[in-house]
Amino acid sequence: MRTGLIFATEEAERQPGVLAATLPFGGMTLIEYQARLLIGAGVTQLLVAVARVTPTLAAAINRIGRRGASVDLVRSAEEAVARAHPLGTILALADGLVTTDAVVAAMALEPADTLLVTPDDDAATAVERVDAGHCWAGVATLSVDRLHDVVRLPREYDFQSTLLRVATQAGAGHVLLPARAIRAGHGVERDAATLEVRSRDVLASLAEARSGWIDRYCFTPLTRLILPLFVRRRVPAVGVLGAGAAIALGGLAAIPWWGAGPAGVVMVVAMVLLSAGSLLGWLRGEDAQARIGEQGIAVLGVLGVLGIAGVQASSVGSGTAAVLGLAGMAATLIGGRVPGPVAPWAASPAIALVLLAPFALGGVTTIGLALIALHGAVSLTMAIETLRRRV
Helix, strand or coil, rough: CCEEEEECCCEECCCCCCEEECCCCCCCEEHHHHHHHHHHCCCCCEEECCCCCCHHHHHHHHHHCCCEEEEECCCCCCHHHHHHCCCCCCEEECCCEEHHHHHHHHHHHHCCCCEEEEEECCCCCCCCECCCCEEEEEEEEHHHHHHHHCCCCCCCCCCCHHHHHHHHHHCCCECCCCCHHHCCCEECCCCCCHHHHHHHHHHHHHHCCCCCHHHHHHHHHHHHHHHHHHHHHCEEEEEEHHHHHHHHHHHHHHHHHCCCHHHHHHHHHHHHCCCCCCHHHHHCHHHHHHHHHHHHCCCHHHHHHHHHHHHHHHHCCCHHHHHHHHHHHHHHHHHHHHCCCCCCCCHHHHHHHHHHHHHCCCCHHHEEEEEEEHHHHHHHHHHHHHHHHCC
């Protein structure tokens, strides 16, 4: 059993009485973001080490509890030992730590008594020095025995610092903090203004984690522009997804009235909003809403291409466009179902609609549909060939 341990005792800078863990981050509080990372790494029980409980912290703890993990507040190592599973592993996050899913997930796979460290003593990434050449970078995988070691020491000692010391004395292993994690915003922060900057870095890293070409070169650049606006105004993910869905329906309905080109542009805008809403959902731990956004993009791509193909076939009095649209979407969907790694250039419903939009604007919709069909056929052929080699 894996238990998460979050420290929430330090006050925010220049805000007396406000805990750093309750500072705003990505439209929620920092401790909620930390809890989302731990739950995503397989943690089923959360321990939050506190010195006092503010109303904001209590509200955040209640919201975390609704996400499926049990949450217990502890004020000392003795209470932590009493609540932690005796055979479990502790995945600890430092007070005020900002990091990414990849860092926490990787540390969760490390053996017990492993510290994430950095050779740089920069205050942003270094929590506390553990030896002459390394500083703790804020994430640790520990055995429950380390909590017992802390219990044997005076209770007046700082819980987080003491836990780090006993882990070091027990010969804890070291894992170096990856450089990409620093670029993604990893660090300890207790200033609200700087934390907002780090939240934008984390959002950017989430967007860039998408590997498909359509995401990397179309959705991600646009999403990075608009996401900070939604986060700053605390717009809920469901609101962004709802706006995207409304625009998508409008675009689909406009195909026979406005023409394929303008309607295609409207639907691409809807895809960008659905992509932004999905990323916002992943950031806030609203996985169901995030999946709805991703599925909405795929459904809109299929309906948009088929709708444009149908209107084009009707307007020219030939079934060529309809056949190309159906063939392209069939090959794309079948290729997407083939198990195995997906190439970044592989066909998808989103790529199909984005590819078709400029051709529709230029009045050569049939050529765009032919390219979609060709792209889908090539992707399906490559997927089948890859599967055949594996078998």
